[in-house]
Amino acid sequence: MKWTEVQEIAIQLSERHPETDPAKVNFVDLMKWTMALPEFDDDPKHCGERVLEAIQQAWIDEVA
Incomplete structure (x- = not known):
């Protein structure tokens, strides 16, 4: 899984x-x-504030 897979990351974070x-x-x-x-x-270097914002928003949407 890569940083670009925001939705999948959000799903897994909500489960964990x-x-x-x-x-x-x-x-x-x-x-x-x-x-x-x-x-x-x-690579952690591929992560930035925009990526984290997208993950966080997807996670919020996942649990809403």
């Missing part, structure tokens, strides 16, 4: 952190949690 409000997750934790996903395999 069901009690977490994604709107309250800071970007440092969001990046760490994403990179810790078992299927994730991408």
Whole structure:
């Protein structure tokens, strides 16, 4: 899984952190949690604020 797979990342984060409000997750934790996903395999240098915002919004939409 790569940083561009925002929807899949959001689904997996919602499954791994069901009690977490994604709107309250800071970007440092969001990046760490994403990179810790078992299927994730991408360079941290390819991640930026826009990518993290997209992941966070997709996660919010996933649990809404």
